[in-house]
Structures are given as C-alpha cells and as structure tokens.
Amino acid sequence: MSTEQVFSIIDCLARRGARRINLSGGEPLIREDIGKIIRRVKSYGMECVMNTNGLLIPEKIDDVRELDVVSISLDGDREAHDANRGRGSFDKVMAAIDCVNENNIPLQVSVTLTKQNIGSISFLNDLAKERGFNVWFSPLIKQKNQINDHISDCYCSDEEYRGALAGLDGVGYRLSANWPYPYHDNRVGVEVRGYPRCYAGKYFILIDSNGDIYPCCQTINEMKVKNIFKDGFDEAYKAINNHGCRNCSIPFNIELNRALSLDVKCAVHLLSIYCFRGKNQGINVKKK
Secondary structure (H helix, E strand, O other): OOHHHHHHHHHHHHHOOOOEEEEOOOOHHHOOOHHHHHHHHHHOOOEEEEEEOOOOOOOOHHHHOOOOEEEEEOOOOHHHHHHHHOOOHHHHHHHHHHHHHHOOOOEEEEEEEOOOOHHHHHHHHHHHHHHOOEEEEEEOOOOOOOOOHHHHOOOOOHHHHHHHHHOEOOHHHHHHHOOOOOOOOOEEOOOOOOOOOOOEOOOEOEEOOOOEEEOOHHHOOOOOOOEOOOOOHHHHHHOOOOOOOOEEOOHHHHHHHHHHOOOHHHHHHHHHHHOOOOOOOOOOEOOO
8 A cells, every 4th residue: 555545544544433553464664654654543643553573673663662552473482483484583573572662662472373383382471471561372363365385284273272272361262262163163153152242343344455344354355345445434344344253263352352342351451451551561371
C-alpha cells in the first residue's frame, strides 16, 4: 500500500470509532513512512500497536517510542530462533528487547509453537522474568495456500500442543489445551460449550496488504471477502459480520473474546498487558 492508501484507511477507521490499530506484516519497520503512519494513528487519539521481528527497533527507536505496545516475535532459545531466522538473529532480538525496555515501552513477546521450539517454553518464561516482558504462546495456524513441505515439518502433533498449553497459566491456554477438535480444525461453525463466541468481524478485523478485509488472520484465503478500496469499508465490513465461525482454539483469541463477553478476569489480564506503562513481570507458568 502507498502512504496515501494507508492514511485513507486510518482516517476511515477513526471516523468509525476505532480505538486501536495494530500494524503488522511482513515487517512494518522496513517501511520508510512507518513514523508517519504511527503519528497518523496517534493523531486521532487511537492506540497504536506493532508486531515486528525487532531487528530494526534500535535503528528506528524514535518512531517505535511513539507506540503504545510493541510485540516482538521470538522463536525460542538461541538455537531454535537462529535456525529459523538466521545466525545472529537471536542476539539482535535480545538487543531489541533491551532497547524497548530501556525506553519504557510496554512490551509483549509472541511465540508461535512449532516442533523446533516447543521444548523452549521454560527457557522463554525464565527469559520473560529476567527481561521483564509478557510472553504469549500460540499454536502454528494452518492457512490455505501457505502450506509447503517446510511449514508442514513445523507442525506439532495435537498431543504435543495439548501438553505444552496445559502447562501454562491462563484461561485461554486451559481452554485451548482442552479444544475438543483436532488443531487443524482451529475454528468451527458450531457453538462449543464453555468457549466464548467469536467477535472477529464485529469488534476487530484484519485488513490485508491489498485492502481485503477479513475477520481475523485464521480466515485469510478461507472465505470470500470484499476490498476496502474497490467496495468501500462499509460493504467490506458488512460482508464479514456473519462469517460463520463461532469458536476457535487460539489462546489469545479465546481471552480476547472472553473479555469482549465481559469476563472480568480475562479483561483484567489483557489490560495488565496492554495498558501497563513500563516493565511487566507477567509469567505464564501454571501455578502449582
């Protein structure tokens, strides 16, 4: 998207009462206009959050400092992370984490669980305590048109996922560990007892790089959608209001949907992550 197209989306969302915009990718920090985009979001009083691999954070700290929350991707310990992203990348991510903490920017670390890093959970929780950040774990999402031999080799078995998630503290992890379907069926069109209804497509949406609007990342290439530039926001938004998904197995989505269902415990948990100014010592190990 051009800068003007991104601005038009931000302006449109602001007019419709959006409270928060999450910038993701790809890698958003490679954009030369990323500072302008962040400032455009903030000019409307909306929160601005970014998902990033962290490598460019020290170089672009003046822009990053304006964010409300930074979410950095980490693939495990040094061996697991470097195997996936190249030698030396783990040290660069550690430098990015230190840089974010030194600038007192609320930090979250996101970990996608794979066969290569599922044994790193204890290490990552210890690292979270040492470096002062929250860490979120999630199974690797299967999406159509994105599965190849390399990605297929990364998927854990259902038993591995359940065992890993069962050892973590939080309602989202507990419900995800007890998901009554195989994890490749990570979203279903029926109500699952004890799981919150899905509010994707109503209270939060995903806008792809070409302007297509989806309920969430799990629905990319899974449904027919409309485009914000070709069809307008209102038509594209209306097209995903009744997308047929009722529940899903992703821990963060479970917690978010419970919060939107006015579950006080989950709402407080999410607020402690996203509204805390400074270091956060939240750890995900289940209490004994």
